[in-house]
Amino acid sequence: MTKTILIVDDKLSLTRLLQEYLGKQGYRTVVADNGRNALFTARHAKPDLILLDVMMPEMDGLEFIRAFRREADTPIILLTARVEEADKVAGLELGADDYVTKPFGMAELNARVRAVLRRYDQRDRSDSRLAVGGVELDRTRHTVRVDDRFVDLTPSEFDLLATLMAAPGRVFSRVDLIDHLPGDAPERVERTIDAHVRNLRKKLERDPRNPRYVETVFGVGYRFRPEA
Numbered sequence: 001m002t003k004t005i006l007i008v009d010d011k012l013s014l015t016r017l018l019q020e021y022l023g024k025q026g027y028r029t030v031v032a033d034n035g036r037n038a039l040f041t042a043r044h045a046k047p048d049l050i051l052l053d054v055m056m057p058e059m060d061g062l063e064f065i066r067a068f069r070r071e072a073d074t075p076i077i078l079l080t081a082r083v084e085e086a087d088k089v090a091g092l093e094l095g096a097d098d099y100v101t102k103p104f105g106m107a108e109l110n111a112r113v114r115a116v117l118r119r120y121d122q123r124d125r126s127d128s129r130l131a132v133g134g135v136e137l138d139r140t141r142h143t144v145r146v147d148d149r150f151v152d153l154t155p156s157e158f159d160l161l162a163t164l165m166a167a168p169g170r171v172f173s174r175v176d177l178i179d180h181l182p183g184d185a186p187e188r189v190e191r192t193i194d195a196h197v198r199n200l201r202k203k204l205e206r207d208p209r210n211p212r213y214v215e216t217v218f219g220v221g222y223r224f225r226p227e228a
Contacts, residue, residue, distance in 0.1 A: 003117060004028045006047035008038040008064065009079060010056045018051065021106050022113075035059030039067055042074070049117055050076045051109075052096070054087045062087065065094040073142075075116045075155045079104075092195035097156040120155050130165040132224060135204065135213055137165055144204075146213075151203045160196050161204075164214060164224035173221040197222055 003026075007018050010033045019029045030045045032038035036059040042050065050068075054061035061078060068074075078091045078099035088099050098112055130137040136145045142158065144151050153161065160177060174193045197216075201208035215225050 002026065002028050003048040004030065004045055005113070006038065006042055006045060006050045007031045008033075008035065008050060008056070008061070009053040010034055011053075018109075021110075025110055027113075035061060035064030035067070038064055042068060042072070047074060048120075049113060050074055051079055051113075052076050053079045054091065055081070062090055062094060065091060065096060069095040069152075069154070073152065073154055073158075075120055077112055077116060089191055089195055092192060093199055095154040095157075095199070097154060098192075116155070119159055130162065132165050132168045132226070133213065135161075135165065137162055146204055153200070153203065157196055157200055157203070160193075161200055161214075161224075164222065168224045168226040171217045171220050171223045176221065193222075 005022055005027050007015050007022075007029055008031070009015050009018075012033075015031045015033075019031065022029050030041055030047065032041045034056045038050070038052070039059075052061045052064060059067075065076060068076075073095075075098075076091075076096045078088065078096045079102060080088050080091075080099050081102050091099065097116055100109055100112055128139050130139075134147045137143075137158075139162065144153055144158065144161065163177060164172065177193050197214060198208075200214055201211050204213050205211050213225055215223050217223055
């Protein structure tokens with residue numbers, strides 16, 4: 001089945017270039033020139049993935065993520081400029097799954113798109129369930145329940161939690177964990193994983209500053225507490 005990608009950028013030349021390239025890769029594309037229009041388009045086109053510029057008029061990329069994550073967990077790849085380092089981290093913390101830095105090569109972008117979609121599809125095909133302490137994760141239904149409440153996670157947060165829960169007590173380095181997320185640039189490891197962990201704690205923990213589930217092992221990485 002053909003995947004639909006929503007391209008959100010206010011630069012017409014870039015959206016046309018991306019449409020042409022992604023079309024040749026077999027994707028269906030739809031476009032929007034700002035976050036407000038993107039919300040409307042996403043509700044009707046139901047994209048499988050969103051390529052999202054950060055700096056746009058009317059509603060920028062970060063505002064779009066805040067609004068859209070209340071409606072859907074569709075994976076999002078940010079399109080950022082080199083000077084927008086803080087925006088990259090903010091976008092990941094709000095629920096983006098990955099980012100590419102402008103100017104980027106089409107081959108790199110295609111690799112990241114394929115990686116995100118592959119992880120998303122693998123998650124949907126898996127039928128395993130995990131339960132550790134007070135947390136239950138169901139890969140089939142893509143649900144996470146903490147005690148008696150359900151929490152909404154992005155695809156990257158869900159996969160990261162599943163990795164930790166599959167081996168409670170095991171310490172995963174950031175390099176270990178980055179293998180479960182798209183992209184492989186070494187400079188992205190710490191800020192990407194740390195941002196997703198902060199997000200997980202906000203959603204899972206009653207007191208994120210004193211985590212009960214996702215623990216930090218200083219100087220090494222993270223682990224899921226066996227008997228939380």
